[in-house]
Amino acid sequence: MQPRILQIQQSVLSKNDELARGLRDRFTAAGVTTINVVSSPGSGKTLLLTKTIERLVARGYRVATLVGDLATDNDARRLAEAGAPVRQIVTGGNCHLEAHMIEEYLGDWDLKDYDFLFIENVGNLVCPSSYDLGEDFRIVILSVTEGEDKPLKYPPMFNSADLAVITKIDIAEAVEFNRDAAHASIQSVRPGMTILEVSAKTGEGVDVWVDTLIKRHEGT
Amino acid sequence: MHELSIAHSLVEVASKAALNADAGHVARVHLRLGLLAGVEKDALLFCYDIAAEGTVLEGSTLEIEELPVIVHCAACGVDTTLDTIQRFACGNCGALTGDIRQGKELSIDYLELETEDAAENIADSAERAE
Structure with a gap:
């Protein structure tokens, strides 16, 4: 006899997706631009964010940051030096952030008090790609030391991003970084994506990056 | 690796649907998995049995249809x-x-349920075996 079939057609991550939709509505209502930053460990996310926050604060923008880390609060302490509120999400071994963590850690922050909310995801190019955090934009960071073909190794992550930032551009020559190959890899898995190049250390390209963020904020 | 947490979400969604439909035991779970979903098929299969333990899905088979x-x-x-x-x-x-x-899917398509007849057949054959 035929087995009984129960049609479901439901996303496995429906609970996360529903929470993310709720967060996105809150962010939009409050006028805060939320940016989910993803990359490998060691790509220079924290330094870039620190410099970014410093410049945004200097230009009168109000910024808050949530930072995910497997075990330490080192990144949160570094980011706090930039002069804006930071909360650490210690994931306790979890390799990615989920929407319920964002909701929990936003806590009593009044989102209307902020123009930008940065979410520094756990350093990982696989797992965070599946989880919508309610962000307006997902930024993927690639450093010049990682190899130009990295996007080809992690297509789902690069494909899910809205903007790519290549970091540590000041040492590109020393590590024989092939700029054209890196751009081609990114375009191959995410055609049309804007790519910026920065050095958080020397400041090269940081103003263009910050201007891009501000333009996106004013466009929302 | 996040497939264990994906497996737990999968089991949660599927068992809730099975319980709501008063479905009894589930024999198979059919999943549609896009190649851009960021989920590794083999790792998910490996984690599924662990996640299903102690639920109405325990002992069921996860069938994954990969979508290009x-x-x-x-x-x-x-x-x-x-x-x-x-x-x-x-x-x-x-x-x-x-x-x-197409390619971002990570969704449960349908469940195959063990019907009462099938369950009785199993019980009968178990009795006969005794």
């Missing part, structure tokens, strides 16, 4: 099934395109 990525080319209007997710190119004109029509 399909992109649409605005220039020539052709849909292409990609044979690699490393290059999002139109199969007709070769232009890169980010217009994805």
